[in-house]
Amino acid sequence: MYAKFLNRCSPILMCLVLGCGYVSTSSYLEHIKTVQIAPVQIEDSDIVYDVQSDRPYDEILQEKLTKRFTRKWRDGNDALLEVRILDYDLREVDFGATNQAEKLRMSLQVDYRFLDRVNNKIIDQDDSYFQVLDFFVVSGRDEEPKSVQQARTEIFDEFVDDLFQQLAEQW
DSSP, rough: HHHHHHHHHHHHHHHHHHHOOOOOTTTTTTTEEEEEEEEEEOOOOGSSETTTTEHHHHHHHHHHHHHHHHSEEEEESSEEEEEEEEEEEEEEEOOTSSSSSEEEEEEEEEEEEEEEEETTEEEEEEEEEEEEEEEESSSSSSSOOOHHHHHHHHHHHHHHHHIIIIIIOOO
């Protein structure tokens, strides 16, 4: 029975594997040598200022983006990355026996645009990109508890890494 299944599916699997194609990241955006990270805009007043570092979140996020993207490209004008945080949300998603929140969900809704200034075109854009992070605020779970501040740092780091993978590495 298993052999029959494989005989029937083999041609389909071969077509899928051979037809998918492979694109090397070495040729992806090879004409882009530099990138500029525009000042990040944050439209949600809930995440304006980080009291722990005594800095505005837009500066913190722009610094993280610049640091990550300049690993591949130098600072310059071949490409432009614009990022706007449209919404920040923090809500309770799981409660314990005493009806106290044990797990929170933090999310960012982001609008970004990555422009190719060499060829004068948009490389990629998304006006409703979501980054979500679930985290526990109590001990005794699968992971260590986090403070809201720690979770904010983590969601920004994950967003920067995910955006870099999506825009700079491309497959």
